[in-house]
Structure formats: structure tokens, C-alpha cells
Amino acid sequence: MTGFAHETRSRVSRYAGPIFTVFSDEVTMSSGGTAKRDVVENKGAVGVVALDDVGRVVLIKQYRHAVGARLWELPAGLRDVGGEDLVTAAARELAEEVDLRAERYHLLVDLHTSPGFSNETIRLFLARDLTPVPADSRFERTDEEADLEVAWVDLDEAVAMVFRGEITNAAAVGGLLATARARDEGWATLRPVDAPAI
Template structure:
């Protein structure tokens, strides 16, 4: 079978902002014609499933304006520091959003969140061997993070929350399910963090 090579013939910028850019691309199609496809180009993000020594995961609940709700999520953040290694971003986001650091990070899963219209990728890490950030070194939370709630859940309960529809953030869903599977496999399926 011959695989058709799709080519972008033209690109028009529709919107350009600090987090994402929207393009309309004219693309060659496998059937011989062309089509216009809107594309959201995103910086990408990282997320962290942080487990303590007794198998609890730390979740945060924060307001997400596009859906108008406060959602339970794992700590996560945009890759908005130019040139910053993803693992460093993950370490920073964990500390800023939960007041914890981790001595051990492993790679859980890589996600393409909405490949039908966006190039956004999220790398999910598993963090273990946790320690609290000293009180005087904690990040000052502003904007939507100012009133975020931090709570600990048994990993199995967090998975049950996913299955009951109480956790709907896609990267959190994927991270929690991947962490539970990795735990059930004795951590043998984890990949190195770097």
C-alpha cells in the first residue's frame, strides 16, 4: 500500500497569542484534492502524578474558565519557559502547585490531546519519594491558582473518580490510569524520565 504524503500548500494566521496560534492550512488530500484545515499550534505541557509512600496521589482542584468549572487535576503546566527541559518543568509545576518535591521521576505516558485540530502534546510523569517544600520557599499562587484546593486520594479511589465521571481532565485521566496500571505491573512498564 502506498502512503500518501500530505503537503501544506498555504498557511494563513488567524490568531496569534501568548499560549497558542491558530492557522488555516490548505492541505493536499489522499483523494487528489485539497482541503482547508484549521490548526491550533500549542506550546505543549507536562503533568505529574505524584504518589506518596502509602499509594496516595495528590490532586489539585482549580477553576478552568473555558469549561466554567473547578476540576480535579494532577499538577500540570505549560512549557512556557523557552528551552526548559520537560522534566525541569514538571519539577517546577509539582512544587508550585502542591508544595512538594520528588526525588524520583519516571515517564508514564505521552499524549496528543486533540490531534484532529491541535498539535498539543502533554508528557505525564510519575513522581515518588516526595518531600514538602520548606514553608519559606513555597511559590506564591496568583490568579486561578490563588484558591486552588490540594487533596490526597488513594490511587484506586482517584481511578474510581475517573470512572464515575468526577475527574474529566484528559491528561489527569490518562495519568491516573497509566499510574495504576504501572503500579499493578510492579512499575516494570515505566520509562526513564530523561
């Protein structure tokens, strides 16, 4: 059975900013009528689970104004550099946020972060064979990143933090659980970094 083909009958722009745009759409519904739906269109993001040789992952704790709290997260950021491929963006975020480089990257998972109202996606990579960025080449962190906390946590403990409710950032939850599962399967489920994006 094929699904109903929903169509956008009208679209009104509500807000346009540097990171996202908001529209109000009128959309045909499966029941035969139409409904109003607000949509946030976003640039998308990338994130990294950086895993060291003894099974630890690097986490950051950063202030997030929308929730008024500091959250444990993965190194991650917007896809806001024109023409930059996704693994290069992920490597840039890893260097900027936690002063690390990686020799090996694999694709972990692609996520729709809030599909009820946003088209935002995040592609999460696994990074291994880590080395520090030399001190004279490190990125100067500003704004919320100026005082971010960096911690190395055993992967199993990070998963336990998810289930204790200590890690609630959706990308971090998805990335950590995917990494633990991939490890338990001998890394056989990892995909190449250039797999088609969602």
C-alpha cells in the first residue's frame, strides 16, 4: 500500500535568519482536508564520536540557551561552510571544539533531529586514531564555546549516562548508542563516509 501524497498548497515566509528560516504551510492531509504546519528549514549539522585507543569518547558540556542549561554533547556544528563535504566539516568541528585530529572516519548514523517541525538533519561520524592539534594551531573558542568543558568518558559509562538521563542531547544519544552497537558488532555495520546523505 502506498502512502498518501501530501502536497503543499501554500507557503508564507515568517522569518529568515542566518541559521534557519521559518515558513507556515498549508498541507493536504490523508483525511482529505488541509492543515497548517509551521516548518523550520535548517542548514543541517555534523557531529563526531571521537573514540580513543582505550575505549573512551570525548564529550563536551556546553551552555544551550534554548533550554537554559549546560548539556553533555558530542563535538558538532552546522554545515555552514559553502562547498565543504560532510566529513571535512566534522573534522573541522573536532579540531575547533576539542583540539583533536583523526586519521580514520566512518559514518555512524544520519538523524532527523526534530521532524515534527524541522527539516534539520545531522550526520554523525566515528573518528579514531586520534592525535592532538598542536598548541600553536588551535582554534580560539568564543561565545558559548569559550568555557566548554571537555571530558574523556569510557564508552560504556557514556551509554550509562544516557540511560541515567545525564545525556539528553539527541545527537549525542544517537551517536553514543550507535557507537556502542557498532563496537559490539566488530565495526561491521559502519558505512563509508561518502554514503549518500539523507
